[in-house]
Amino acid sequence: MRQNYSNLQLTTLVVLRFLVGWHILYEGIAKLLNPQWTSAGFLKESKWILSGFADWVMSNSGILATVDFLNTWGLIAIGLGLLLGIFSRVAAISGAVLVFVYYLNAPPLTGLEYSLPTDGNNLIVNKTLIEAGALCVLALFPTSKIFGLDAWLLKRK
Amino acid sequence: MTDRMKAENPKGSDNRSNEGIQRRTMLKALAGLPVVGFMGFEIFKKNNYAIEKRNSVLKELGLDSIEFPESNYGKSKPSGELIRIGFIGFGTRATQLSKALGFMHPMEVKKGQQNNTLTDWMGQEYLNVAITGICDVFDLHAQKGMATAGNEIRPGGQDAPKLPVKRYASYQEMLADKDIDAVIIATPDHHHARIATEAARAGKHIYCEKSPALNEEELNELYTAVKNSQVVYQLGHQITQSIVFQQAKEIIKKNILGKITLIETTSNRNTSNGAWIRHLDPNGNPKPGNEDTIDWKQWLGNAPDAPFSVDRYYNWTKWFDYDTGMIGQLFTHEFDAVNQLLHIGIPQSVTSSGGIYYWKDNREMPDSLHCVFEYPNRDLTLLYSGNLASSRGRGRVFMGHDASMELGNNAIIMADQNSTRYAEGIRSGAIDPGAPMISFNPGAGQIDAVSSASEKYYASRGLTTTSINGRNVDVTHLHLREWLECIRNGGTPSANIEMAFQEGIACIMAHRSYLEKRTMSWDSENKKIV
Numbered sequence: 261m262r263q264n265y266s267n268l269q270l271t272t273l274v275v276l277r278f279l280v281g282w283h284i285l286y287e288g289i290a291k292l293l294n295p296q297w298t299s300a301g302f303l304k305e306s307k308w309i310l311s312g313f314a315d316w317v318m319s320n321s322g323i324l325a326t327v328d329f330l331n332t333w334g335l336i337a338i339g340l341g342l343l344l345g346i347f348s349r350v351a352a353i354s355g356a357v358l359v360f361v362y363y364l365n366a367p368p369l370t371g372l373e374y375s376l377p378t379d380g381n382n383l384i385v386n387k388t389l390i391e392a393g394a395l396c397v398l399a400l401f402p403t404s405k406i407f408g409l410d411a412w413l414l415k416r417k
Numbered sequence: 418m419t420d421r422m423k424a425e426n427p428k429g430s431d432n433r434s435n436e437g438i439q440r441r442t443m444l445k446a447l448a449g450l451p452v453v454g455f456m457g458f459e460i461f462k463k464n465n466y467a468i469e470k471r472n473s474v475l476k477e478l479g480l481d482s483i484e485f486p487e488s489n490y491g492k493s494k495p496s497g498e499l500i501r502i503g504f505i506g507f508g509t510r511a512t513q514l515s516k517a518l519g520f521m522h523p524m525e526v527k528k529g530q531q532n533n534t535l536t537d538w539m540g541q542e543y544l545n546v547a548i549t550g551i552c553d554v555f556d557l558h559a560q561k562g563m564a565t566a567g568n569e570i571r572p573g574g575q576d577a578p579k580l581p582v583k584r585y586a587s588y589q590e591m592l593a594d595k596d597i598d599a600v601i602i603a604t605p606d607h608h609h610a611r612i613a614t615e616a617a618r619a620g621k622h623i624y625c626e627k628s629p630a631l632n633e634e635e636l637n638e639l640y641t642a643v644k645n646s647q648v649v650y651q652l653g654h655q656i657t658q659s660i661v662f663q664q665a666k667e668i669i670k671k672n673i674l675g676k677i678t679l680i681e682t683t684s685n686r687n688t689s690n691g692a693w694i695r696h697l698d699p700n701g702n703p704k705p706g707n708e709d710t711i712d713w714k715q716w717l718g719n720a721p722d723a724p725f726s727v728d729r730y731y732n733w734t735k736w737f738d739y740d741t742g743m744i745g746q747l748f749t750h751e752f753d754a755v756n757q758l759l760h761i762g763i764p765q766s767v768t769s770s771g772g773i774y775y776w777k778d779n780r781e782m783p784d785s786l787h788c789v790f791e792y793p794n795r796d797l798t799l800l801y802s803g804n805l806a807s808s809r810g811r812g813r814v815f816m817g818h819d820a821s822m823e824l825g826n827n828a829i830i831m832a833d834q835n836s837t838r839y840a841e842g843i844r845s846g847a848i849d850p851g852a853p854m855i856s857f858n859p860g861a862g863q864i865d866a867v868s869s870a871s872e873k874y875y876a877s878r879g880l881t882t883t884s885i886n887g888r889n890v891d892v893t894h895l896h897l898r899e900w901l902e903c904i905r906n907g908g909t910p911s912a913n914i915e916m917a918f919q920e921g922i923a924c925i926m927a928h929r930s931y932l933e934k935r936t937m938s939w940d941s942e943n944k945k946i947v
Contacts, residue, residue, distance in 0.1 A: 286456065409443070
């Protein structure tokens, strides 16, 4: 694979990877450290096209527990993948999908009102959507084969 | 440039700098590690900060040493002998009570299986009881009761004994039967005291829905009958079985609120069902029942004669011959909640006022009612304000000089901005009078002094569930379980006859004050209302 990044481009991409990875990893760990955490609160607020899905998850404590487990460990795995640069592309793509699902549950569209206060002023675009976009960029502009354990994986091939 | 070469040509060539380059490649590959390490350190720091802050607040409040008694729920095996229970009255409340005992109508079980909502119920502790008697003046309800009692799918599974279920034509017949050990009374209120009194005399244990009695004479008679018997009497107030009440009890015991001089309790409803208009089904058609299927004479009991009407049968709460309206149906729960926590007992005086301001049908009961209960010996006023035409939540609030506690599905304690005790904490910023100082998570069984903003938000909306040892448990089930435990092992249940008497007197005083438009007082020497 040829990568023609300048040093500055490479540095910027690695920093972006660390920032997004940090955020996602900490989101996962914070949930892991809080035994009372459950996605039910978030899902109760779900509006728009995924609200039916959210209701289904909440309808059964078994499904809810599974979703909580997958979400927490998914976030941790994706966060570690991005920070350490291991299976980085898989991490970036699945991260983009996961974060986009969060967005679809609570998009700031006109007419949808949420009872939890939101961070800043948003119209259609919010920070969750931007994070999903950033993850797409990271998937298309990989750096983990230089600054990441993927370099080591590549070598072993 | 070398980076790129390395990436493109990881195997490298055999020149001298190869080793150095490989080491650098290796180091670059590990670039993420220090970031992860830094995060680990920061998480450690943050957790320590939270624990320290929590501990300092809890210590300041004297709550660091609280240990809640661990419940044996779900761990104990059914003990003692099977208790054979008879239901007197099998309407809506009785279906809930039988469900809490472990019995559901086969149709409901099927529905639950289809919706996958039976898990919590099937996990309910087996109480080692059998419903062996049903008595209802309405054939349809009696048949429902028989089918419910005979349903074989229930907690306890195969081990649960299957006894025949008998329908009794009258409650007197049931009380005379030696094969009934205990009765659950879930009739309209005007039967409660009379049936419970006769049950006590017949030696049957009693679980009776509120209200205990409609007037002073029958309340006194009930009290004497239960006192002179060996039976266990439990009044149907399930909400204090919630784990949150145990936590609130600790808050009161530790005097976190300071001197409490005012307690405000409310009912806030705004539906026709909530205003006791219940004779129509969801499609607007009259519910079943006529003079052929309802034994109207028996339904009236000792109440004054009135022609049969479906309105009276289903909406009896509207008339004072059958109950005391919001006082009997709603305030009773409020009184019990406060009395269980503070043991306030009988008020010295009660003043009520209100009127029929919204539901202008043929009712006697007011839809807006406000009662003031004075306890000068305790320096305390208990307020009740009920309204059936606005559902704005007003909560149940205990107001102390140092803090206030709102008690519902959860308990939220807010420091008072002018508190003496917390003045230093407020000045230093450790306590914010604008945010909950302590909140409870009923699921966790522990006090949470520092929770995140969204947790606080969800807790205040009551989105948390009450659970014991990790299970969702119906509070009515716990209340019945307590009653059954006292029957088997002795002891006094929480809503015992003393509590029922205090509640009964307070409610009768409030009701009479509304009717007679004057302040009612309690003559504690002669034990009567004046």
